[in-house]
Amino acid sequence: MALDLHYDLARFKSLSLVTTSGIFGSYSRGLTGTGGMNGISSSEYFQSFYFGGKFSLGIRISKPNKRLAYEIRPLNIYFGSKYFLYNSIMFKVHIKLDSLEN
Structure with a gap:
């Protein structure tokens, strides 16, 4: 389970500098x-x-007039209990579900 806050730090036309911060919890057994x-x-x-x-x-x-948005996140840092530390690079494709005006 996780709770995230996504925020655009700066925008210029169709380009945004974005950040995410959040918390997570996970139960594992096996x-x-x-x-x-x-x-x-x-x-x-x-x-x-x-x-x-x-x-x-x-x-x-x-x-604004396209259904897809692309996001590259070269900095993703996860940290937590029991010495958990993880980083990764992420690429996302967003699909806008709202109707686009022609």
């Missing part, structure tokens, strides 16, 4: 295998709850 390791002969069950925050920064191209 079974770890032996992994083929010597000396480990049984699997173990695990369950854990993780929580943390996230931040991203990117550029969006959205022309």
Whole structure:
């Protein structure tokens, strides 16, 4: 589960500098295998709850008369409990569902 706040920091015509900040929570459970390791002969069950925050920064191209918008986010940082730290590059395609005037 996550809660995000998306915001356009600056806009110039169809180009926007966008940012996202938010929080998330995740519950994981499952079974770890032996992994083929010597000396480990049984699997173990695990369950854990993780929580943390996230931040991203990117550029969006959205022309008013087009149904598609494109977004590149070279900076995505996720951090949280139990030493969780993750970053990635993200590319998004947005499809506008509202009707466009001709």
